[in-house]
Amino acid sequence: MGHLDTQKPASPTMRLLEPWRKASLRTKVLIPFLVIFVISMLLGTYYFLNVVLRMIESRIEEQLRGSATHITQELLQQEQRILHHAQNMVEIKLLADQTPDTNQARLLQIHELQALRTGSIRFLGVYGKDLSAGDPLYPLVQKGLRGLRVTALIQRDDPAGTSWHLVGVAPVPAPAWTVEVVLLETVLDRSFLEELGKRFGADVALYDRQGDPMAETGYQTDNTKGPALHARVQAAAALPADTHLLVPQMLNVGGTPYKAMLAPFTVNYEPAGTIAVMIPVQGFLSTRTLVVGQAVAYALIIIIGMSLLYLLIVRGITVPLKALEKGAQRMMAGAPVEGIETPSGDEVGTLTHTFNEMSRSLQHREKQLRVKAREFENKTEELNAILEHMADSVVVLNRDYRIEYMNRAAVDAFDERVGEKCYKVFYGKDEPCHPCSIDEILRKKQPVFQYSSADPRGKYYEVIAQPLHQVNGEDKVITIRRDITQQRLRIAEQRKMEKKIQQERLAAIQQVVVSIKHTVNNSLTAIFGSLELLKQKDCKLSEKDREIVGIIESESDKIKSVVSKLSNITDPVVTQYTEDVTMIDLDDPSV
Numbered sequence: 001m002g003h004l005d006t007q008k009p010a011s012p013t014m015r016l017l018e019p020w021r022k023a024s025l026r027t028k029v030l031i032p033f034l035v036i037f038v039i040s041m042l043l044g045t046y047y048f049l050n051v052v053l054r055m056i057e058s059r060i061e062e063q064l065r066g067s068a069t070h071i072t073q074e075l076l077q078q079e080q081r082i083l084h085h086a087q088n089m090v091e092i093k094l095l096a097d098q099t100p101d102t103n104q105a106r107l108l109q110i111h112e113l114q115a116l117r118t119g120s121i122r123f124l125g126v127y128g129k130d131l132s133a134g135d136p137l138y139p140l141v142q143k144g145l146r147g148l149r150v151t152a153l154i155q156r157d158d159p160a161g162t163s164w165h166l167v168g169v170a171p172v173p174a175p176a177w178t179v180e181v182v183l184l185e186t187v188l189d190r191s192f193l194e195e196l197g198k199r200f201g202a203d204v205a206l207y208d209r210q211g212d213p214m215a216e217t218g219y220q221t222d223n224t225k226g227p228a229l230h231a232r233v234q235a236a237a238a239l240p241a242d243t244h245l246l247v248p249q250m251l252n253v254g255g256t257p258y259k260a261m262l263a264p265f266t267v268n269y270e271p272a273g274t275i276a277v278m279i280p281v282q283g284f285l286s287t288r289t290l291v292v293g294q295a296v297a298y299a300l301i302i303i304i305g306m307s308l309l310y311l312l313i314v315r316g317i318t319v320p321l322k323a324l325e326k327g328a329q330r331m332m333a334g335a336p337v338e339g340i341e342t343p344s345g346d347e348v349g350t351l352t353h354t355f356n357e358m359s360r361s362l363q364h365r366e367k368q369l370r371v372k373a374r375e376f377e378n379k380t381e382e383l384n385a386i387l388e389h390m391a392d393s394v395v396v397l398n399r400d401y402r403i404e405y406m407n408r409a410a411v412d413a414f415d416e417r418v419g420e421k422c423y424k425v426f427y428g429k430d431e432p433c434h435p436c437s438i439d440e441i442l443r444k445k446q447p448v449f450q451y452s453s454a455d456p457r458g459k460y461y462e463v464i465a466q467p468l469h470q471v472n473g474e475d476k477v478i479t480i481r482r483d484i485t486q487q488r489l490r491i492a493e494q495r496k497m498e499k500k501i502q503q504e505r506l507a508a509i510q511q512v513v514v515s516i517k518h519t520v521n522n523s524l525t526a527i528f529g530s531l532e533l534l535k536q537k538d539c540k541l542s543e544k545d546r547e548i549v550g551i552i553e554s555e556s557d558k559i560k561s562v563v564s565k566l567s568n569i570t571d572p573v574v575t576q577y578t579e580d581v582t583m584i585d586l587d588d589p590s591v
Helices: 012-016 018-022 025-098 103-118 138-145 190-200 227-237 282-332 347-388 408-414 422-427 437-443 485-536 543-567
Strands: 122-128 150-158 161-172 180-187 203-207 213-215 249-253 256-267 270-280 393-397 403-406 449-454 460-469 475-483 574-576 582-584
Touching: 025 103, 025 150, 025 161, 025 180, 025 190, 025 256, 025 270, 025 282, 103 122, 138 150, 138 161, 138 180, 150 256, 190 203, 190 213, 203 256, 256 282, 282 347, 393 408, 403 408, 408 475, 437 449, 437 460, 437 475, 485 543
Parallel strands: none
Antiparallel strands: 122 180, 150 161, 161 180, 203 213, 203 270, 249 256, 256 270, 393 403, 393 475, 449 460, 460 475, 574 582
């Protein structure tokens, strides 16, 4: 047999928090403080390092972008210088051919050659149609002979190796057609790129359209052919000539860290290769390591110092509280607690004094509670005795539709079914009923839910459900089930008897109606016959006689209608005739 149980089992969350709940006050205060403080220091250090290092790296990237932009523009301007000086050489040649005194032309030539040397430009000479088709300059000369002033990138192979030349051509005009051209070039070798790199503070390398190196400056050729740089150069070479400068990337060349940027290299506004601009960042990396180390060291020093200081502060609080804890444990064990010495006059001292007063009060209160506990125990036993001797079934249900308590009457009626689903026990169903007392009481908050129901055995019950408020805060439902099977059977028999009496009454009325109908209809037949004879006679009736005849005929029709209504009675309706006499209501619509 079940009993009322108000103790709530511990939830999984409470079981997980049990070790923390039992931890000391020092642990509960120290661990959250250290965790929050360490996380705050680490986040602050990380933010500081991120800002400082980002500023340094941003400067390097800004310098790299500026160098790459200036170097790209410088190569474009070098093309314009070649064409400009080539045009000057053409004009000097025309002046020399047209002027008898050639001293002036020679001075101009010397001045122009000095300007060429200053601009790293070399005079190749004057070429005509007799140039061999196998010469690398042949395609460029042919363009000049067609009157074009263009530049081109020429590759030359000699015993010293392969070299690349930026060559410009300017046609020498003639009366009929161009027969000669002037060629100038800049050799894109290591000396030219080193001079270019010194001016803009970077190492420079050129690569052809296939990604192979054309010329380099401050690092070895073998290193420039490394797979990482080679792959980046080939990817950049596939981009359109008007592509913007790429994002700077870290690159390790020969063990030296660089910040590298690739940009398209164009000649005569057409893709010719790729420019690699690189700045060594060894100093930046060393600075970054130093800054990170110092920031971490400062953070650790602050964390350790604050932790020690916090431990001292916490100790001054936890030692008195430890004494209070031991006193509380003795109090919980039921042992007498002597007064705890007050350590100081601060908040902890006040707490100790309050604890001493509380312990004395609790010991006095404990005696009173023991007396009340004995009284409550007696009342509980009395309540259980009342429930066990009730004739009606008393059942307690929880929110999960499970039975938690059954009194003796419920067990006798449904067997011991504590822990099972109520709808399975009482109604033989596999799902909750609709409507359900648990839903109505606990979810819809009805104060009382009353209904009648039948169980699978055919017994009828009148059920009253009410909320049961537990001490632990969990609401349940208590139901009282009263067996009304015999009462329903008596009501059914009573209704059957009333129906039989009604049928016998109706049969008696119908017998009387048949007698009345037979007698009255015979009289009515005679009256209607006499009235017809009066109407058919030729004797003249006075107006008053005719009125009397009409009245007789009208009243005879009413009598006939009343007899007809009596014949059609199936459920007589009774109305009050006088104070002590009732009659059948023939005017009721059901008659």
